[in-house]
Amino acid sequence: MDRIRIVGGNPLAGTIPVSGAKNAALPLMIASLLTPQTLTLENVPHLADVEQLIRILGNHGVDYSVNGKRDHQNGGTTSGYSRTINFTAENIVDTTAPYELVSKMRASFWVIGPVLARMGEAKVSLPGGCAIGTRPVDLFIEGLQALGADIDVDTGYVVAKAKNRLRGNRYTFPKVSVGATHVLMMAASLARGETVLENAAREPEVVNLAECLIAMGAKIHGAGTSTITIEGVDELSGAKVRVIPDRIETGTYAMAVAMTGGDVLLEGAQPDLLEAALDVIRKTGAEITPTNAGIRVKRNGAGIAPVDVTTEPFPGFPTDLQAQFMGLMTMAKGKSRITETIFENRFMHVQELARLGAHITLSGQTAIVEGVSKLKGAPVMATDLRASVSLVIAGLAAEGETTVNRVYHLDRGFERLEEKLSGCGAVIERISG
Numbered sequence: 253m254d255r256i257r258i259v260g261g262n263p264l265a266g267t268i269p270v271s272g273a274k275n276a277a278l279p280l281m282i283a284s285l286l287t288p289q290t291l292t293l294e295n296v297p298h299l300a301d302v303e304q305l306i307r308i309l310g311n312h313g314v315d316y317s318v319n320g321k322r323d324h325q326n327g328g329t330t331s332g333y334s335r336t337i338n339f340t341a342e343n344i345v346d347t348t349a350p351y352e353l354v355s356k357m358r359a360s361f362w363v364i365g366p367v368l369a370r371m372g373e374a375k376v377s378l379p380g381g382c383a384i385g386t387r388p389v390d391l392f393i394e395g396l397q398a399l400g401a402d403i404d405v406d407t408g409y410v411v412a413k414a415k416n417r418l419r420g421n422r423y424t425f426p427k428v429s430v431g432a433t434h435v436l437m438m439a440a441s442l443a444r445g446e447t448v449l450e451n452a453a454r455e456p457e458v459v460n461l462a463e464c465l466i467a468m469g470a471k472i473h474g475a476g477t478s479t480i481t482i483e484g485v486d487e488l489s490g491a492k493v494r495v496i497p498d499r500i501e502t503g504t505y506a507m508a509v510a511m512t513g514g515d516v517l518l519e520g521a522q523p524d525l526l527e528a529a530l531d532v533i534r535k536t537g538a539e540i541t542p543t544n545a546g547i548r549v550k551r552n553g554a555g556i557a558p559v560d561v562t563t564e565p566f567p568g569f570p571t572d573l574q575a576q577f578m579g580l581m582t583m584a585k586g587k588s589r590i591t592e593t594i595f596e597n598r599f600m601h602v603q604e605l606a607r608l609g610a611h612i613t614l615s616g617q618t619a620i621v622e623g624v625s626k627l628k629g630a631p632v633m634a635t636d637l638r639a640s641v642s643l644v645i646a647g648l649a650a651e652g653e654t655t656v657n658r659v660y661h662l663d664r665g666f667e668r669l670e671e672k673l674s675g676c677g678a679v680i681e682r683i684s685g
């Protein structure tokens with residue numbers, strides 16, 4: 253199994269190109285199931301989760317082809333960097349998403365919306381537990397039932413039927429859910445009549461999906477606010493859509509610079525996608541400057557100021573940056589409190605950060621971080637993507653050598669991580685085997 257070896261202590265300086273967002277690319281790819289025509293997605297990151305979803309879509313009958321063109325915005329190379337991919341679901345050959353595929357990636361459960369809306373039936377395996385919490389699917393079931401679907405949960409599968417097409421309705425999410433908002437927006441696009449979704453997720457990835465559906469002919473208003481109105485249409489067409497830049501990758505590298513010091517341009521980053529996180533990073537003492545090319549992050553000299561943070565749905569501070577921020581706070585000059593409100597078990601990085609010398613205590617959903625003046629490298633590993641990258645950030649700032657095991661987590665969500673960081677002066681390499 254590959255490992256990442258880091259020798260910490262170097263400030264970061266240079267340019268890091270920001271990739272297309274994993275969490276936007278995945279629902280856009282799934283939207284290709286809604287039409288027999290070709291959906292062309294630009295700026296799709298080259299990640300293990302994208303490859304896995306291509307396999308899952310292939311099982312339903314989706315063909316794909318990758319354009320050979322260079323994507324200049326992302327470094328001008330074809331191998332590895334974000335690409336343009338065409339997806340064509342001319343015929344849905346299978347309405348079942350089996351356990352073997354869905355259990356590998358939770359987002360694949362989202363195929364339930366488009367497959368049900370287009371084919372009148374879908375049988376999708378329950379995604380099961382996950383390292384960051386129980387992550388149930390009750391909101392998907394309740395929401396699709398509100399659109400008239402008959403749903404049974406049988407032998408580990410959600411079996412949904414809507415023989416006479418889904419019907420528009422008003423549905424209020426009892427809790428904000430990004431995935432359930434994606435699914436209901438896709439399903440309602442092909443339903444009969446109007447759907448109003450209240451307390452919908454406002455994440456930029458929801459807006460990107462709405463833009464995609466609108467380009468495909470859907471009638472959607474209000475995406476990006478908590479009320480989304482969808483007027484169903486009889487069919488959707490092909491379209492060409494660009495995946496937004498990855499706000500979590502942007503925030504991760506910004507925190508890495510805030511921790512190691514240095515001066516880095518995050519090329520292609522869009523500040524409006526992560527204002528809450530950028531404000532917090534500013535408060536820690538880093539300079540954040542939006543430029544025409546992206547976001548410049550700089551920290552010289554002075555120490556890292558402690559800042560308290562609570563995760564919230566967008567536009568609040570994202571849960572997907574909580575672990576990285578904790579990494580940064582381990583070296584702050586004082587005490588900070590980090591409260592996780594989205595997932596009940598998203599603190600697995602705490603004990604691994606402690607291996608590097610961090611002082612963190614947990615009190616329910618709050619971590620109290622007592623900053624230390626230095627961290628020391630050690631072998632570490634984490635059980636999810638964002639936790640793993642928090643260890644990378646901490647390793648970059650630690651004295652000596654850190655080895656991060658279970659690199660496949662990083663490969664799920666960070667395109668060319670080692671290359672991007674070593675291009676800015678970090679000593680970081682992948683060790684195979």
Ligand code: EPZ
Nearest residue numbers: 275359387388389390391392428429430431572594595637
């Ligand atoms: C998306 O997951 C992201 N994944 C997650 O990123 C992200 O952490 C999360 O949104 C929150 O921002 C993708 O976009 C692929 P939710 P999602 O439904 O949609 C509860 C990463 O590292 N809930 O908004 O699955 C749920 O348990 C990943 O890239 C229910 O109770 O998250 C959680 O507590 C990790 N019932 C809360 O809602 C349901 O039916 C928010 O989850 C659905 C969700």
